Amino acid sequence: MISRWKTFLLPTGCNTSDAPAMLHALTASASSTSPLLVASSLSKPFLSPATQNLSLSLSAAKHAATFPQNTRLFSIYSPPMNILNKLGFGFKSNSDPATMENSSIAQGPDDDVPAPGQQFAQFGAGCFWGVELTFQRVPGVTKTEVGYSQGFVHNPSYEDICSGITNHNEVVRVQYDPKECSYESLLEVFWARHDPTTLNRQGNDVGTQYRSGIYYYTPEQEKAAKESLERQQKFLNRKIITEILPAKKFYRAEEYHQQYLAKGGRFGIKQSAEKGCNDPIRCYG
Structure with a gap:
């Protein structure tokens, strides 16, 4: 499952109006196959080495001396990709x-x-x-x-x-x-x-x-x-x-x-939805 939330860091004090220009600079430096950054308020963001280098380079351009100690997330959402799309869903x-x-x-x-x-x-x-x-x-x-x-x-x-x-x-x-x-x-x-x-x-x-x-x-x-x-x-x-x-x-x-397992699930093997049925449920994808 790949969540395509392209996320980069804006230094504290930077206006969100700067985001388009900064986003352009970031995406221009990245190839179409660059690893993606998945950001979550519930967990620490994961940065691949390539993304780390891009983030640091962008920050260095804005602050020539050091990476800012305080940052905030600014996210741009793009339509997601999922392997299930390739399966016809x-x-x-x-x-x-x-x-x-x-x-x-x-x-x-x-x-x-x-x-x-x-x-x-x-x-x-x-x-x-x-x-x-x-x-x-x-x-x-x-x-x-x-x-x-x-x-x-x-x-x-x-x-x-x-x-x-x-x-x-x-x-x-x-x-x-x-x-x-x-x-x-x-x-x-x-x-x-x-x-x-x-x-x-x-x-x-x-x-x-x-x-x-x-x-x-x-x-x-x-x-x-x-x-x-x-x-x-x-x-x-x-x-x-x-x-x-x-x-x-x-x-x-x-x-x-909807009714995924009763309809056969991934392998087309239907499981009974009859009332009172106590057959083991095979929860496969």
């Missing part, structure tokens, strides 16, 4: 700076409406492929969708959330019939599906988008979630770090992610 084309700047929408509540007589529940428990199939099999669940929530970017793409800088989580939004399926039973499925004691990780999947989370729609769901966590903690010898927060704007993931 498409991505949203509307994740541009204009739409990404509006965090108020992303932080707003999920204003979608479930079908009449139905309710929503939202969970994050690692890679959403396997989590969705788990809930597809639950009697009383009438619909599942995978998507992104709890972030600061409006209308993100899969590559955006994998960059680690949008704070989105991979979530499954479950629509269920409360007459056939209680919210408490969904919580039991949630706890059984993943390890709620690992920070930003499930198995080999590492990143903030894999964090454990319960996102509630009503005060009743909030109360049930917190009580369920307390009960679950009694069975574990490590602290549960699951976040319990209000459900925020739900951004439906790209179509190829």
